[in-house]
Amino acid sequence: MRVYLTAARLSFRRYITYRSAAFAGAITNTAFGFIRAYILLAMWHEKPQIGTYDAADAVTYVFLTQGLITPIGIFVGSTELGPRIRTGEVATDLYRPCDFQLWFLATDLGRALAGLLLRTVPPVVVGVLALPTRLPTSPRRWLEFALCCALALVISFAIRYLVSLSAFWTLDERGTASLLLVVSMFFSGMIIPLVVMPGWLGSLARALPWSATLQVPIDVLLGTETNGFAGALTFQAAWAVLLVALGRAVTLAARHKTVVQGG
Structure with a gap:
């Protein structure tokens, strides 16, 4: 366990270094949050209740998604594994005396924590101050949201990890990662x-x-999840277990398919 905590810590230190880039990214996320919010406000003006959301829920949803873009990795098509397969550095990774999949999960956790600190708070705070929103005051609701976000990160990583593994066969995962980005943005609720x-x-x-x-954790925070917290957690846990298990199976197959370009 210590080696994975070290990997997460070093990854966190690496990503937390780029504060100027993170500040610029936070401003961009906030600006796009206002654009998205006013588009949705126009929709809710025509129909005050859509599904389980009213206008305040929709605006809250927008700024929460803008804040979670980086930690959850919505705009990240793969993991750090993909480029390492392309360059052949994965050969070193395969010799590490630790679990291959858990190593990259730990580094992704460090990336997510850095993004959470640098790019999540500004869009949410500005959105709450500028427009009508509905954030809960219950500590229990926030704890449930945090647990759902943790599972959301595992699911996001597991999908991106599978995309990265495709490079063992294609030698370049970037095409698959670009396709994943489109699918992820649409079906996550981004x-x-x-x-x-x-x-x-x-x-x-x-x-x-x-x-x-994205959708499930935010619904839990807003209290609009139709199946409640238990149903949301069960749904997320089922997908997390399935995708992680699939990743382990593909990793086993990839070990027998390691090809380094040029040799």
């Missing part, structure tokens, strides 16, 4: 809340693992 999606499309979006990365 573009619009999934409550807006009608009929079978909405049902499909809510059933896919991407909904567990």
Whole structure:
């Protein structure tokens, strides 16, 4: 366990170094938050209640998603493993006396914690001060939200890890990562809340693992999750276990398919 904590700590120190870039990113996230918020306010002006959301819920949702973009890794198509496969450095990783998958999960955790400190708070605080929002005051609700966000990170990592592993066969995961970015933005609720999606499309979006990365944790915080906290946690845990197990299986297969470009 100590080696993974060290990996997470060193990754955190590396990502926390780029404070100027993080500050610029926080400003950008906040600006886009206002653009998205006013678009949704126009929608809710025409229909004051959509699904389980009212206008205040929609605005709160926007700024929370803007704050979670970096920690959850919505705009990150793969993990640090992908480039290392392309360069051949993965050969060193395979010889480390630790679990291959857990090592990269630990480094991703360090990245997420740095993003949480540098880029999550500003969009949420500015949004709350500028527009009508609805954040709960119950400590229990915030604890439930934190647990859901932890599982959301595991799910996001597991998906991006699988994309990174594809480089063992294709030698370059960037095409797959670009496709994942589009799918992730749409089905996570990053573009619009999934409550807006009608009929079978909405049902499909809510059933896919991407909904567990943004929509489900925020619904738990807002108290709009139809299945409650227990149902949300069960849904997330099921996808986390399935995707991590799939990642372990693919990792085992990839060990027999290691190809270093040029040799």
